[in-house]
Amino acid sequence: MIRDPFERVAIFGAGLLMTAFFVAIVIGAFGLGIRVPTCVTDIPPFDQPAVVEVAPGQYVVNVVAQMWLFNPREIRIPAGSTVTFNLTSKDVQHGFKILNTNVNMMAVPGVVNRAQARFDQPGEYLIVCHEYCGLGHHAMSAKVIVEPRVAGEPSPNLARAFASAATCWAR
Numbered sequence: 001m002i003r004d005p006f007e008r009v010a011i012f013g014a015g016l017l018m019t020a021f022f023v024a025i026v027i028g029a030f031g032l033g034i035r036v037p038t039c040v041t042d043i044p045p046f047d048q049p050a051v052v053e054v055a056p057g058q059y060v061v062n063v064v065a066q067m068w069l070f071n072p073r074e075i076r077i078p079a080g081s082t083v084t085f086n087l088t089s090k091d092v093q094h095g096f097k098i099l100n101t102n103v104n105m106m107a108v109p110g111v112v113n114r115a116q117a118r119f120d121q122p123g124e125y126l127i128v129c130h131e132y133c134g135l136g137h138h139a140m141s142a143k144v145i146v147e148p149r150v151a152g153e154p155s156p157n158l159a160r161a162f163a164s165a166a167t168c169w170a171r
């Protein structure tokens with residue numbers, strides 16, 4: 001039994017407030033059609049993470065981080081390429097650090113983070129998750145594989161320079 005009148009007011013007030021919040025949610029969801037934002041990973045380009053060549057020597061990689069892997073796991077590009085990384089997460093926060101480059105980002109669900117790097121030296125660049133994300137955190141990695149340029153093939157930077165020069169001359 002409630003004796004204190006203030007207690008009665010507090011309980012009644014709290015009940016009223018909760019009812020008001022509930023009614024607001026129901027009106028928002030069904031009356032006004034307000035929806036929470038859907039996951040970024042359900043829509044292009046993140047529904048199919050991949051490496052995309054956008055121009056000679058220019059790549060865009062759409063990366064999805066999830067427990068406990070990165071998709072794509074292997075990013076293969078020729079030496080001298082400039083790569084833009086678009087990064088998001090499917091579940092919790094992850095880290096995205098590419099060793100020996102200045103790429104160091106967080107993969108945040110619902111958000112896309114972006115960084116760019118140029119890979120002139122052939123070799124393998126390890127990508128590690130450096131934000132604790134659970135049991136498999138220590139094993140969460142991927143790599144950028146920079147393949148040596150075939151002899152005789154012009155470097156993408158040279159090709160780019162020629163292409164822009166040609167556009168200038170054509171004007």
Ligand code: CUA
Pocket residue numbers: 066067068093094095129130131132133134136137138140
């Ligand atoms: Cu993902 Cu740690």
